[in-house]
Amino acid sequence: MVEVQHQKLCSRLECKNIASSLQCPTCLKLGNDSYFCGQDCFKKAWPTHKLVHKTLQPTTPYDPFPTFSYTGSLRPVYPLSPMRTLPDSIPRPDYATDGIPHSEQRLFRTTNIHINTAEEIAAIREACKLGRKVLDIAAAALTPGVTSDSIDALVHETCISIGAYPSPLNYYHFPKSVCISVNEIICHGIPDQRKLVDGDIVNIDVSIYYKGVHADLNETYYVGEKTLADADSVRLVETTRECLEKAIELVKPGMLFREIGNVIEKHATAHGCSVIRTYCGHGINKLFHCAPNIPHYAKNKTPGVAKPGMTFTIEPMLALGSWKDKTWPDNWTSATVDGRRSAQFEHMLLVTETGVEVLTARNADSPGGPVPRISIHTFGK
Numbered sequence: 001m002v003e004v005q006h007q008k009l010c011s012r013l014e015c016k017n018i019a020s021s022l023q024c025p026t027c028l029k030l031g032n033d034s035y036f037c038g039q040d041c042f043k044k045a046w047p048t049h050k051l052v053h054k055t056l057q058p059t060t061p062y063d064p065f066p067t068f069s070y071t072g073s074l075r076p077v078y079p080l081s082p083m084r085t086l087p088d089s090i091p092r093p094d095y096a097t098d099g100i101p102h103s104e105q106r107l108f109r110t111t112n113i114h115i116n117t118a119e120e121i122a123a124i125r126e127a128c129k130l131g132r133k134v135l136d137i138a139a140a141a142l143t144p145g146v147t148s149d150s151i152d153a154l155v156h157e158t159c160i161s162i163g164a165y166p167s168p169l170n171y172y173h174f175p176k177s178v179c180i181s182v183n184e185i186i187c188h189g190i191p192d193q194r195k196l197v198d199g200d201i202v203n204i205d206v207s208i209y210y211k212g213v214h215a216d217l218n219e220t221y222y223v224g225e226k227t228l229a230d231a232d233s234v235r236l237v238e239t240t241r242e243c244l245e246k247a248i249e250l251v252k253p254g255m256l257f258r259e260i261g262n263v264i265e266k267h268a269t270a271h272g273c274s275v276i277r278t279y280c281g282h283g284i285n286k287l288f289h290c291a292p293n294i295p296h297y298a299k300n301k302t303p304g305v306a307k308p309g310m311t312f313t314i315e316p317m318l319a320l321g322s323w324k325d326k327t328w329p330d331n332w333t334s335a336t337v338d339g340r341r342s343a344q345f346e347h348m349l350l351v352t353e354t355g356v357e358v359l360t361a362r363n364a365d366s367p368g369g370p371v372p373r374i375s376i377h378t379f380g381k
Contacts, residue, residue: 008035010035010037010041011024011034011036011045011049012037012041012042012045012049015036015037015045017037017041018037019035019036019037020035020037020038022036022038022042023035024036024049026050026053034049034052061077061078061079061193062077062078062079063075063076063077063078064076064078064329064330065328065330068328070335071184071326071335071336071338071339072183072339072340073184073339074182074183074184074185074194074335075194076190076192076194076328076330077147077193077194078192078193079193080175080176080192081152083169083170083175083176084152084153084156084176086156086159086160086165090164091211091212092165092209093167093171093209093288095170095172096165096169096170099170099171099173101172101287101288103286103287104287104288104289104290107287107290110290110291111292111303111304112291113291113292113304113307114285114286114287114290114291114310115310116285116309116310116311116350117309120213120286121309121311121350123210123211123213124213124215124285124311124348124350124359125350125359126211127208127209127211127215128217128348128359128360130162130164130208130210130215131206131208131215131217131360132217132360132361132362132366133158133162134155134158134159134162134164134206134208135204135217135218135219136363136365136367137154137155138151138154138178138204138206139219139221139366139367139368140367142196142202142204142221142223143196144198144200144223144224145195145196146195147193147195147196148180148182148192148194148196148202149193151180151204152176152177152178152180152191155177155178155206156169156177159177162210164208164209164210165208166178166207166208167208167209167214167216167288168205168207171288174188174190174332175190176190176191178191178205178206179203179204179205180202180203180205181205181333181342181344182194182196182200182201182203183200183201183341183342184336184339184340184342185333185335186276186317186319186325186335186342187203187317187344188332188333188334189203189332189333190330190332190333196223197224198223198224198225198226199223199224199227199230200223200224200227201221201222201223201227201233201236201341201343202220202221202223203218203220203221203344204218205217205218205344206218212286213285213286214284214285214287215284215348215359215360216284216288216348217313217347217348217360218315218344218345219345219368220240220241220343220344221367221368222234222237222371229374230374231375232320233341234371234374235271235272235273235320235373235374236273236318236319236320236342236343237343238370238373239267239268239271239273239318239343240268240273240317240343240344240345241345241370243263243264243267243316243345244314244315244316244345244346244347246263246264247260247263247296247314247316248314248347248349248356248358250263251306251349251351251355251356252306252354252355252356253306253307253351253353253354254305255305255306256305256306257292257302257303257304257306258300258301258302258303260281260294260295260314261295261297261298261299261300261302262298262299264296264298264316265296268316268318272320273319273320274318274321274322274323275296275298275316275318275323276296276319276323277295277323278325278334279315279317280293280294280295280296280302280315281293281294281295281296281312281314281315281346282294282313283310283311283312284311284313284348291304292304292310294313294315296314296315296316296317306351307351308351308352309350309351310350311348311349311351312349313346313347313349314346314347314349315344315347316344317344318342318343318344319340321336321338321339321340322336322337322338322340324336324337324338325337346360347359347360347361348360
Protein backbone atom coordinates (compact mmCIF):
# COMPACT_ATOMS: atom_id res chain seq x y z
CA MET A 1 0.00 0.00 0.00
CA VAL A 2 1.39 3.43 -0.99
CA GLU A 3 1.64 5.96 1.83
CA VAL A 4 -0.43 9.08 1.23
CA GLN A 5 1.71 12.24 1.40
CA HIS A 6 -0.18 15.20 2.90
CA GLN A 7 0.65 18.57 1.42
CA LYS A 8 2.41 21.07 3.66
CA LEU A 9 1.95 24.82 3.70
CA CYS A 10 4.93 27.18 3.40
CA SER A 11 6.40 27.93 6.84
CA ARG A 12 6.35 31.68 6.20
CA LEU A 13 3.29 32.82 8.12
CA GLU A 14 2.25 35.40 5.54
CA CYS A 15 2.39 32.86 2.72
CA LYS A 16 -0.48 30.49 1.93
CA ASN A 17 1.25 28.56 -0.86
CA ILE A 18 1.94 24.84 -0.82
CA ALA A 19 5.51 24.20 0.32
CA SER A 20 8.10 22.70 -1.99
CA SER A 21 10.82 20.32 -0.85
CA LEU A 22 12.98 23.28 0.22
CA GLN A 23 13.85 23.01 3.92
CA CYS A 24 15.74 25.35 6.23
CA PRO A 25 19.18 23.67 6.54
CA THR A 26 19.57 24.69 10.19
CA CYS A 27 16.15 23.29 11.10
CA LEU A 28 17.02 20.11 9.25
CA LYS A 29 20.10 19.61 11.45
CA LEU A 30 18.06 20.34 14.56
CA GLY A 31 15.24 17.98 13.61
CA ASN A 32 12.65 20.68 13.02
CA ASP A 33 10.03 20.35 10.28
CA SER A 34 10.11 23.59 8.23
CA TYR A 35 9.39 23.82 4.50
CA PHE A 36 9.15 26.81 2.16
CA CYS A 37 7.59 27.31 -1.24
CA GLY A 38 10.78 28.80 -2.66
CA GLN A 39 14.02 30.66 -2.03
CA ASP A 40 12.34 34.07 -2.17
CA CYS A 41 9.90 33.15 0.59
CA PHE A 42 12.69 31.62 2.66
CA LYS A 43 14.71 34.86 2.43
CA LYS A 44 11.72 36.97 3.40
CA ALA A 45 10.97 34.71 6.37
CA TRP A 46 14.58 34.55 7.60
CA PRO A 47 14.61 37.58 9.99
CA THR A 48 11.85 36.01 12.12
CA HIS A 49 12.38 32.35 11.27
CA LYS A 50 15.97 32.28 12.55
CA LEU A 51 14.70 33.08 16.04
CA VAL A 52 13.16 29.62 16.11
CA HIS A 53 16.60 28.04 16.06
CA LYS A 54 17.44 29.32 19.55
CA THR A 55 14.53 27.36 20.97
CA LEU A 56 15.57 24.19 19.16
CA GLN A 57 19.18 23.87 20.25
CA PRO A 58 19.70 20.24 21.30
CA THR A 59 21.21 19.55 24.69
CA THR A 60 22.82 16.22 23.82
CA PRO A 61 26.09 16.32 21.84
CA TYR A 62 25.86 15.30 18.21
CA ASP A 63 27.83 15.11 14.98
CA PRO A 64 26.31 17.63 12.54
CA PHE A 65 27.73 15.80 9.51
CA PRO A 66 26.97 12.11 10.16
CA THR A 67 27.30 11.07 6.51
CA PHE A 68 30.58 12.90 5.89
CA SER A 69 33.63 10.76 5.21
CA TYR A 70 36.09 12.01 7.83
CA THR A 71 39.78 11.37 7.21
CA GLY A 72 40.73 10.68 10.84
CA SER A 73 39.21 9.90 14.22
CA LEU A 74 38.32 13.49 15.22
CA ARG A 75 34.65 14.49 15.05
CA PRO A 76 32.91 17.83 15.60
CA VAL A 77 30.79 17.92 18.74
CA TYR A 78 27.77 20.19 18.40
CA PRO A 79 25.75 22.17 19.29
CA LEU A 80 27.97 25.20 18.91
CA SER A 81 27.46 27.90 21.48
CA PRO A 82 25.88 31.11 20.09
CA MET A 83 28.16 33.65 18.44
CA ARG A 84 29.63 35.79 21.20
CA THR A 85 29.01 39.53 21.42
CA LEU A 86 31.15 42.51 22.43
CA PRO A 87 30.43 45.87 24.04
CA ASP A 88 29.67 48.65 21.56
CA SER A 89 32.67 50.55 22.88
CA ILE A 90 35.17 48.14 21.26
CA PRO A 91 36.23 49.26 17.75
CA ARG A 92 35.45 46.71 15.06
CA PRO A 93 36.92 45.80 11.66
CA ASP A 94 34.72 46.38 8.62
CA TYR A 95 33.53 42.76 8.42
CA ALA A 96 32.24 42.57 11.99
CA THR A 97 28.63 43.25 10.99
CA ASP A 98 28.08 41.53 7.64
CA GLY A 99 31.01 39.10 7.56
CA ILE A 100 32.57 40.62 4.45
CA PRO A 101 36.03 42.27 4.65
CA HIS A 102 35.25 44.97 2.13
CA SER A 103 38.58 46.76 2.51
CA GLU A 104 40.44 43.53 1.69
CA GLN A 105 38.25 42.75 -1.27
CA ARG A 106 38.95 46.13 -2.82
CA LEU A 107 42.63 45.15 -2.97
CA PHE A 108 42.00 41.57 -4.13
CA ARG A 109 44.80 40.24 -6.37
CA THR A 110 46.98 43.31 -5.88
CA THR A 111 50.69 42.62 -5.44
CA ASN A 112 51.44 46.02 -3.95
CA ILE A 113 52.83 45.54 -0.44
CA HIS A 114 52.07 48.20 2.14
CA ILE A 115 54.98 49.92 3.88
CA ASN A 116 53.85 50.85 7.38
CA THR A 117 54.45 54.33 8.75
CA ALA A 118 56.17 54.85 12.11
CA GLU A 119 52.75 55.45 13.70
CA GLU A 120 51.34 52.26 12.19
CA ILE A 121 54.34 50.25 13.35
CA ALA A 122 53.90 51.54 16.90
CA ALA A 123 50.24 50.46 16.86
CA ILE A 124 51.12 47.06 15.39
CA ARG A 125 53.75 46.47 18.08
CA GLU A 126 51.21 47.21 20.78
CA ALA A 127 48.60 44.94 19.20
CA CYS A 128 51.10 42.10 18.86
CA LYS A 129 52.11 42.30 22.52
CA LEU A 130 48.45 42.05 23.47
CA GLY A 131 47.95 39.20 21.02
CA ARG A 132 50.77 37.31 22.75
CA LYS A 133 49.08 37.96 26.10
CA VAL A 134 45.80 36.50 24.82
CA LEU A 135 47.50 33.40 23.39
CA ASP A 136 49.44 32.76 26.59
CA ILE A 137 46.28 33.01 28.70
CA ALA A 138 44.49 30.57 26.39
CA ALA A 139 47.40 28.13 26.32
CA ALA A 140 47.67 28.10 30.10
CA ALA A 141 44.09 26.80 30.24
CA LEU A 142 44.80 23.75 28.06
CA THR A 143 44.31 20.56 30.04
CA PRO A 144 42.55 17.23 29.51
CA GLY A 145 38.81 17.62 30.01
CA VAL A 146 38.37 21.22 28.86
CA THR A 147 36.48 21.94 25.65
CA SER A 148 37.76 24.08 22.81
CA ASP A 149 34.57 26.13 23.23
CA SER A 150 35.63 27.04 26.77
CA ILE A 151 39.00 28.20 25.39
CA ASP A 152 37.11 30.29 22.85
CA ALA A 153 35.09 31.88 25.66
CA LEU A 154 38.31 32.65 27.52
CA VAL A 155 39.89 34.25 24.44
CA HIS A 156 36.76 36.29 23.81
CA GLU A 157 36.53 37.59 27.38
CA THR A 158 40.25 38.38 27.45
CA CYS A 159 39.88 40.39 24.25
CA ILE A 160 37.05 42.36 25.81
CA SER A 161 39.14 43.03 28.92
CA ILE A 162 41.92 44.63 26.85
CA GLY A 163 39.58 46.49 24.50
CA ALA A 164 40.34 44.35 21.45
CA TYR A 165 38.15 42.66 18.85
CA PRO A 166 38.91 38.95 18.17
CA SER A 167 39.74 39.11 14.46
CA PRO A 168 38.34 35.69 13.42
CA LEU A 169 34.85 36.53 14.72
CA ASN A 170 32.51 36.80 11.71
CA TYR A 171 35.43 37.04 9.27
CA TYR A 172 33.74 35.56 6.20
CA HIS A 173 31.15 34.42 8.77
CA PHE A 174 33.57 32.37 10.92
CA PRO A 175 31.43 31.73 14.03
CA LYS A 176 34.03 31.90 16.80
CA SER A 177 36.68 34.18 18.29
CA VAL A 178 39.67 31.89 17.86
CA CYS A 179 40.71 28.96 15.65
CA ILE A 180 41.51 25.77 17.57
CA SER A 181 42.83 22.83 15.55
CA VAL A 182 43.28 19.40 17.14
CA ASN A 183 45.38 16.45 15.92
CA GLU A 184 44.69 15.93 12.18
CA ILE A 185 43.14 19.37 11.77
CA ILE A 186 45.56 21.59 9.86
CA CYS A 187 43.92 24.93 10.55
CA HIS A 188 40.64 26.86 10.96
CA GLY A 189 39.19 24.46 13.51
CA ILE A 190 35.90 25.73 14.95
CA PRO A 191 35.78 25.52 18.77
CA ASP A 192 33.05 23.14 19.92
CA GLN A 193 31.98 20.85 22.77
CA ARG A 194 34.63 18.13 22.33
CA LYS A 195 36.71 17.64 25.46
CA LEU A 196 40.46 17.58 25.02
CA VAL A 197 42.13 14.33 26.01
CA ASP A 198 45.57 13.35 27.23
CA GLY A 199 47.47 12.65 24.00
CA ASP A 200 46.06 15.48 21.86
CA ILE A 201 48.11 18.14 20.15
CA VAL A 202 46.28 21.46 19.88
CA ASN A 203 46.97 24.55 17.83
CA ILE A 204 45.57 27.83 19.12
CA ASP A 205 45.51 30.57 16.50
CA VAL A 206 44.86 33.98 18.06
CA SER A 207 44.24 37.14 16.07
CA ILE A 208 43.11 40.47 17.48
CA TYR A 209 42.11 43.86 16.09
CA TYR A 210 43.31 46.71 18.27
CA LYS A 211 43.54 50.44 17.57
CA GLY A 212 42.91 49.89 13.88
CA VAL A 213 45.46 47.12 13.20
CA HIS A 214 45.57 43.34 13.42
CA ALA A 215 47.94 40.96 15.21
CA ASP A 216 48.18 37.24 14.37
CA LEU A 217 50.09 34.38 15.99
CA ASN A 218 49.71 30.71 16.84
CA GLU A 219 51.42 27.77 18.50
CA THR A 220 50.85 24.05 18.82
CA TYR A 221 50.77 22.61 22.33
CA TYR A 222 50.94 19.17 23.93
CA VAL A 223 47.95 18.13 26.04
CA GLY A 224 48.82 15.80 28.91
CA GLU A 225 51.73 13.42 29.32
CA LYS A 226 50.80 10.85 26.68
CA THR A 227 51.61 13.23 23.83
CA LEU A 228 55.07 13.87 25.20
CA ALA A 229 55.68 10.12 25.05
CA ASP A 230 54.56 9.92 21.41
CA ALA A 231 57.73 10.15 19.35
CA ASP A 232 55.95 11.03 16.10
CA SER A 233 53.88 13.81 17.63
CA VAL A 234 56.97 15.33 19.25
CA ARG A 235 58.93 15.04 16.00
CA LEU A 236 56.11 16.77 14.11
CA VAL A 237 55.60 19.61 16.57
CA GLU A 238 59.28 20.33 17.15
CA THR A 239 60.13 20.16 13.44
CA THR A 240 57.35 22.65 12.70
CA ARG A 241 58.63 24.96 15.43
CA GLU A 242 62.16 24.74 13.99
CA CYS A 243 60.91 25.41 10.46
CA LEU A 244 59.45 28.71 11.59
CA GLU A 245 62.66 29.64 13.41
CA LYS A 246 64.82 28.84 10.37
CA ALA A 247 62.52 30.81 8.09
CA ILE A 248 62.69 33.87 10.35
CA GLU A 249 66.50 33.77 10.17
CA LEU A 250 66.21 34.57 6.45
CA VAL A 251 64.15 37.73 6.84
CA LYS A 252 65.92 40.98 6.03
CA PRO A 253 65.67 43.70 3.38
CA GLY A 254 66.18 42.21 -0.07
CA MET A 255 64.99 38.70 0.82
CA LEU A 256 62.85 37.12 -1.90
CA PHE A 257 59.61 35.83 -0.41
CA ARG A 258 59.89 32.63 -2.46
CA GLU A 259 63.09 31.68 -0.59
CA ILE A 260 61.17 31.00 2.63
CA GLY A 261 59.53 27.84 1.32
CA ASN A 262 62.86 26.35 0.25
CA VAL A 263 64.24 26.51 3.79
CA ILE A 264 61.05 25.21 5.40
CA GLU A 265 60.60 22.25 3.09
CA LYS A 266 64.26 21.22 3.33
CA HIS A 267 64.09 21.00 7.11
CA ALA A 268 60.63 19.38 7.12
CA THR A 269 61.65 16.69 4.64
CA ALA A 270 64.84 15.93 6.58
CA HIS A 271 62.64 15.02 9.56
CA GLY A 272 60.05 12.99 7.67
CA CYS A 273 57.33 15.65 7.47
CA SER A 274 55.42 17.13 4.56
CA VAL A 275 54.56 20.81 4.06
CA ILE A 276 50.92 21.79 3.58
CA ARG A 277 50.52 23.74 0.33
CA THR A 278 46.94 24.99 0.46
CA TYR A 279 47.55 27.70 3.08
CA CYS A 280 50.25 30.35 3.34
CA GLY A 281 51.54 33.26 5.38
CA HIS A 282 50.29 36.71 4.50
CA GLY A 283 50.67 40.43 4.82
CA ILE A 284 48.89 41.96 7.80
CA ASN A 285 48.47 45.52 9.07
CA LYS A 286 45.23 47.47 8.97
CA LEU A 287 43.99 44.53 6.91
CA PHE A 288 43.74 41.02 8.33
CA HIS A 289 45.03 39.40 5.13
CA CYS A 290 46.78 41.18 2.25
CA ALA A 291 49.90 41.01 0.08
CA PRO A 292 52.37 39.41 0.19
CA ASN A 293 51.49 35.73 0.13
CA ILE A 294 54.17 33.59 1.83
CA PRO A 295 54.06 29.96 0.59
CA HIS A 296 55.84 27.49 2.84
CA TYR A 297 56.78 24.88 0.22
CA ALA A 298 59.87 24.76 -2.00
CA LYS A 299 60.17 26.01 -5.57
CA ASN A 300 57.15 28.29 -5.34
CA LYS A 301 56.90 31.26 -7.68
CA THR A 302 55.49 33.89 -5.33
CA PRO A 303 56.67 37.39 -6.24
CA GLY A 304 58.02 40.10 -3.98
CA VAL A 305 61.05 41.33 -2.04
CA ALA A 306 61.17 42.21 1.66
CA LYS A 307 61.57 45.91 2.44
CA PRO A 308 61.80 47.82 5.73
CA GLY A 309 58.38 48.63 7.16
CA MET A 310 56.61 45.55 5.79
CA THR A 311 54.69 43.33 8.21
CA PHE A 312 53.65 39.77 7.43
CA THR A 313 53.28 36.32 8.94
CA ILE A 314 55.21 33.11 8.41
CA GLU A 315 53.12 30.16 9.61
CA PRO A 316 54.29 26.76 8.36
CA MET A 317 51.88 23.84 8.61
CA LEU A 318 53.47 20.39 8.55
CA ALA A 319 52.00 16.88 8.53
CA LEU A 320 53.25 13.41 9.38
CA GLY A 321 51.72 12.04 6.18
CA SER A 322 50.41 13.63 3.00
CA TRP A 323 50.46 17.40 2.47
CA LYS A 324 47.01 17.28 0.92
CA ASP A 325 43.92 18.41 2.81
CA LYS A 326 40.17 17.90 2.95
CA THR A 327 37.70 20.49 4.24
CA TRP A 328 34.79 19.54 6.50
CA PRO A 329 31.23 20.52 5.50
CA ASP A 330 31.40 23.54 7.83
CA ASN A 331 33.55 25.06 5.03
CA TRP A 332 36.29 25.98 7.49
CA THR A 333 37.87 22.99 9.23
CA SER A 334 40.79 21.68 7.15
CA ALA A 335 41.96 18.14 7.88
CA THR A 336 44.86 16.12 6.51
CA VAL A 337 43.63 13.89 3.72
CA ASP A 338 45.00 10.74 5.38
CA GLY A 339 43.98 11.59 8.95
CA ARG A 340 47.56 11.83 10.21
CA ARG A 341 48.54 14.63 12.55
CA SER A 342 49.43 18.19 11.61
CA ALA A 343 51.10 21.05 13.49
CA GLN A 344 51.56 24.77 12.91
CA PHE A 345 53.46 27.74 14.36
CA GLU A 346 53.09 31.38 13.40
CA HIS A 347 54.81 34.66 14.14
CA MET A 348 54.09 38.14 12.87
CA LEU A 349 57.21 39.90 11.62
CA LEU A 350 58.42 43.42 10.88
CA VAL A 351 61.21 43.95 8.35
CA THR A 352 63.68 46.45 9.80
CA GLU A 353 66.55 48.34 8.19
CA THR A 354 68.99 45.65 9.30
CA GLY A 355 66.92 42.48 9.64
CA VAL A 356 63.71 41.45 11.33
CA GLU A 357 61.73 42.05 14.51
CA VAL A 358 59.57 39.20 15.79
CA LEU A 359 56.54 41.17 16.89
CA THR A 360 54.78 38.22 18.53
CA ALA A 361 57.83 36.75 20.28
CA ARG A 362 57.33 34.46 23.26
CA ASN A 363 57.85 35.79 26.76
CA ALA A 364 60.04 34.08 29.34
CA ASP A 365 56.92 32.76 31.08
CA SER A 366 54.91 31.84 27.98
CA PRO A 367 53.32 28.36 28.23
CA GLY A 368 54.61 25.62 25.97
CA GLY A 369 57.98 25.85 24.30
CA PRO A 370 60.33 23.26 22.82
CA VAL A 371 60.76 19.78 24.27
CA PRO A 372 63.49 17.19 23.56
CA ARG A 373 62.87 14.80 20.70
CA ILE A 374 62.31 11.11 21.44
CA SER A 375 64.84 8.96 19.59
CA ILE A 376 62.33 6.28 18.50
CA HIS A 377 60.19 7.25 15.52
CA THR A 378 58.26 5.64 12.67
CA PHE A 379 59.06 7.84 9.67
CA GLY A 380 60.81 6.02 6.88
CA LYS A 381 59.11 2.74 7.76
